[in-house]
Amino acid sequence: MDIQTVMEELNQMTAERDWDQFHSPENLAKSIMIEGGELLECFQWDAEHYDLDRVKAELADVLSYCLMLCDKLHLDPAQIVHGKLQSTLKKYPVEKAKGKNTKYTDL
Ligand SMILES: [Mg+2]
Secondary structure, eight states: OOHHHHHHHHHHHHHHTTOGGGOOHHHHHHHHHHHHHHHHHTTSSOSSSOOHHHHHHHHHHHHHHHHHHHHHTTOOHHHHHHHHHHHHHHHSOHHHHTTOOOOGGGO
């Protein structure tokens, strides 16, 4: 299954339930962060013994809202990730950043 097919399923779910009225860019961005909190909760107190099924479910929620926000803003998810990656590669050249977690401004 590819991203386009998943996007079509998300759009169908939204249309059938008349939920688009609730999916403003602001609400979708809020939902990404709320679901991100739920994902983080999976690792609360014990980061080594987590429930992988719960992690998968929360990660799917985060990704779903990210895809819906991309769709709402007419953005290609692969294209914006690729574009950002090119920027990151320039900020963190291998010769300076390899094996370090230092911010690029301090490399
Ligand atoms: Mg959730």
